[in-house]
Amino acid sequence: MxxxxxxxxxxxxxxxxxxxxxxxxxxxxxxxxxxxxxxDADGAxxxxxxxxxxxxxPLFEQAAAHAxxxxxxxxxxLSRLAGLVRAxxxxxxxxxxxxxxxxxxxxxxxxxxxxxxxxxFSCNKADxxxxxxxxxxxxxxxxxxxxxxxxxxxxGTRDMLDxxxxxxxxxxxxxxxxxxxxxxxxxxxxxxSLPEVRDxxxxxxxxxDVDLPPDWLSRLGAAVAAYPGASVWGCKxxxxxxxxxxQAADLTLLPGEGEAPFAVSDLHLQGPDLGRFQYLRPCISxxxxxxxxxxxxxxxxxxxxxxxxxxQFDDLDxxxxxxxxxxxxxxxxxxxxxxxxxxGGQVRxxxxxxxxRGNQTKLFAKHGPRAGELFHSQRRWLADDLxxxxxxxxxxxxx
Numbered sequence: 001m002x003x004x005x006x007x008x009x010x011x012x013x014x015x016x017x018x019x020x021x022x023x024x025x026x027x028x029x030x031x032x033x034x035x036x037x038x039x040d041a042d043g044a045x046x047x048x049x050x051x052x053x054x055x056x057x058p059l060f061e062q063a064a065a066h067a068x069x070x071x072x073x074x075x076x077x078l079s080r081l082a083g084l085v086r087a088x089x090x091x092x093x094x095x096x097x098x099x100x101x102x103x104x105x106x107x108x109x110x111x112x113x114x115x116x117x118x119x120x121f122s123c124n125k126a127d128x129x130x131x132x133x134x135x136x137x138x139x140x141x142x143x144x145x146x147x148x149x150x151x152x153x154x155x156g157t158r159d160m161l162d163x164x165x166x167x168x169x170x171x172x173x174x175x176x177x178x179x180x181x182x183x184x185x186x187x188x189x190x191x192x193s194l195p196e197v198r199d200x201x202x203x204x205x206x207x208x209d210v211d212l213p214p215d216w217l218s219r220l221g222a223a224v225a226a227y228p229g230a231s232v233w234g235c236k237x238x239x240x241x242x243x244x245x246x247q248a249a250d251l252t253l254l255p256g257e258g259e260a261p262f263a264v265s266d267l268h269l270q271g272p273d274l275g276r277f278q279y280l281r282p283c284i285s286x287x288x289x290x291x292x293x294x295x296x297x298x299x300x301x302x303x304x305x306x307x308x309x310x311x312q313f314d315d316l317d318x319x320x321x322x323x324x325x326x327x328x329x330x331x332x333x334x335x336x337x338x339x340x341x342x343x344g345g346q347v348r349x350x351x352x353x354x355x356x357r358g359n360q361t362k363l364f365a366k367h368g369p370r371a372g373e374l375f376h377s378q379r380r381w382l383a384d385d386l387x388x389x390x391x392x393x394x395x396x397x398x399x
Contacts, residue, residue: 066275096279109218114201183309231322234286248287250331261368288315
């Protein structure tokens, strides 16, 4: 439980002082994970290079490769991942990461081939929104037009937004204030309807509680350049105060149980990330914390369905509709974006949980009859991408 409770340092001390001799072979894998979760790349890399019976074990090798990459030992990373892929060619994450590191995808940044604007909406989260705008102002997108819809806030968001606009930190910032909260889908559609927004080639929707890295837009630009035919390009979402934990990666559909026609994979929620989700590929959906659209495509598709108000599943619904129209989402795993709201936090709010369950029912009713088409498209996109990359790896690492 150390990654979730913030006690990695204490656990490392206990591991050194009190770990039983009979379980010595497990000490290094646990220490490697704890070093990575607490952000100690040097300690993790030192552990990763230790000899022992844990060498070759897939989870250890993936975490070791991540630690070595963080400390700049790129050749060692490629060697370790190549060995892992030879021994475990079915390890999809290792295949994808090795391919992308060989192709320098983790270093790629590209400008968009057109104009772009940034769109946000918020209700009663003035402090989080101020921090989000601050990170946007420190990024390469600081000069872009920014439209923020104040969705009926009563907590001082209006004054904060007006003050931020007057400060000049975001010269393109223009706040819009609504007297009531119209919910997430309608807020997105409202922003999308603005004439100055409709004239843009691209729009990026951001949540009001994210922390953006400086190069976030050019990272998404690299994803556009790699997969120009997609409907949306998104990022890896991490816990704000525990970046070693992934909230969302590339979302894929799984067979449902009972009356549910499908489910969404939660593989990323089952433990620390440890670098396993660092790759670029098509998928069925990306989380809406930070995602990029071609404006004309988004408008032509009808935008966001207001039946999913006030929030929950409106992004997934739009991505599934795009998938049924033949366009995948694309996941940019080399762009980590920190999210201040903890994963799963809304389940503790009975009203929000009830709304989420209601919207899930709507989602199943809308897309369930065509679930077979979604699974077929997903399998084709994932298989074509994976097999093509595996074939290229065979050329670089024969045998």
